[in-house]
Amino acid sequence: MANDLENEARQRALARIREARGQASQDADHRMGLLAAGDRTALARAISLVESARPEDRAVAEALLQRAASGAGKALRYGITGVPGAGKSTWIEAAGLDLIQRGHRVAVLAVDPSSSRTGGSLLGDKTRMSALAQHPQAFVRPSPSGQTLGGVAEATAETALLCEAAGFDRILIETVGVGQSETEVRRMTDVFLLLLIPGGGDGIQGIKRGILEWADAVWVNKADGGPERQEAAKSALAIYQGALSLLSAPAEGAPPLFGTGSARDAAQVRGLVDQLEARLQVAAENGQLQARRKHQMGASLEALLAAESLRRVRNHPDFNAAWRRLQDEGQHGQILPYEAVRRLLEGLN
Ligand SMILES: Nc1nc2c(ncn2[C@@H]2O[C@H](COP(=O)(O)OP(=O)(O)OP(=O)(O)O)[C@@H](O)[C@H]2O)c(=O)[nH]1
Ligand SMILES: [Mg+2]
Incomplete structure (x- = not known):
């Protein structure tokens, strides 16, 4: 008798779970259809859903992410990190517009581990990247910091997947290079750019050693406004290069690119994007890109x-x-x- 009742209760619970799964699956199918059609409102909603901590949202979010993940992998992800005010957003705006000119669709995710720093970085970033934010081929969005299971990297990786499902094939991720998040974000980008500024004091500007070691490119920014600034940028670059040569060589891939320049100079930014795109292409052809992603997958797990x-x-x-x-x-x-x-x-x- 007691067993019968228990069985019945179990069956009812299972039926409820099945029904909820069915609903989640239908909901995810619907959302995926909107995403694939490039519906930006659907993309923004999907991102909020994935960021949500409510368990019922999570079921739909996971079903949606599964759909987004199948067929993903073609979009290339840039990580851009550097101290506050180094010019990351300025660089991203120029690089994003350039990538659009090359025929890409560009999503920008700004990971802000301390939004108290700027008192709401979304507004700041959108105004700093106003041309890009308004461009029909671009999508600019802040990413959550550490609310979700697995932290910033997983939340950002999930958001990036949704952006890819919505047809964005270049994803630029901005992080401040002094906290925890950038090491995580390095785990999920195909190319990693470190922006520094001249005259930052003791050389490494509080950037963690690992970041310098991992960078695919180190660019000393704000090398503009007269020969003095350019000299300062060059000597800063020499210090960073010296510091890096003392560290062990990266296990895989080509040695990092080094340069100075101005994020306000579109031609200079285009020059660096050229080099980074070329590296990405080589890495895709010789298997390094796939190896890097496999390694990242292990770290994510x-x-x-x-x-x-x-x-x-x-x-x-x-x-x-x-x-x-x-x-x-x-x-x-x-x-x-x-x-x-x-x-x-x-x-x-
Ligand atoms: N002269 C000069 N100013 C720059 C350059 N790049 C950025 N700036 C200026 O530096 C300030 C900060 O630039 P952002 O692009 O917002 O820097 P950020 O690294 O994104 O800053 P946070 O997101 O707050 O960490 C802005 O006033 C920019 O206009 C550059 O290459 N040269
Ligand atoms: Mg910024």
Whole structure:
């Protein structure tokens, strides 16, 4: 009798799950159709959906992302990083307009790990990239920072997938190169540009060593407005080049490009875009691009696994009590952190 009731309840629950999945799948099909037709409002809505923390949205978002992922991989992703005010948005605007002239459709995702920094960067970026933001072949959008499972990189990668599904084949991702997000964003871009400015003090301007090591191109910006500025940019570049030559050579790919220039000078930006596009083409032909993406996929899986494991542990019904107990013991020096974690995990089965 009890078994029958349990069975019935289980069947009903399964039916509800199936129905919800069916609805999510229909909803995703509909949204995918709009995206494929290049509907920008649908793209903006799809991005909000993917950024949403509500579980019911997540089901549709995942179904949509699955559809977007099949057939994806042709869009090329640029990462542009650098200290605040280095000229990233200015460079992106010029590069984006240039890529459009070459026949591409350009999406810009601005990852802002500290939106408090500018008090709302969307407005700032849209006004700084006004020509690009208004262009019918472009889409400019800030990306969330770390709300979603897996953090900035996963959220940005998902947004990029949606942009690709909507027909954007060049995706430019702006990050500030002093925090955590740029190392993550490096994991999901095909080419990585580091923008620096002259006279930044002690050489590396708080940019983390890994960033300098990973860059496919290092460009000292604002080399304009007179010979003095150009000299300053050149000597800054020499310092960065020297610093980089002390570091180990990158395992794969060609050595980084180095240059100075002005993001306000369209011809100079075009010159760099030429070089980056050429590198991307070579990398696609000799398999390096695919190898890089495979490596990135591995890193993404690890990040997701870590985030999901942590989420499950934290959501365990016994977690809070066990956690408090261990913290108390730890505070009194009775237990080593490693031992505490082991005991905590053992207690959650
Ligand atoms: N002289 C000169 N000014 C530049 C150049 N590039 C950018 N600027 C100016 O520098 C300021 C900051 O430029 P942005 O492009 O907004 O810099 P950003 O790196 O995107 O800044 P955040 O997003 O706030 O980190 C703006 O006033 C730009 O006009 C350049 O090559 N030369
Ligand atoms: Mg900017």
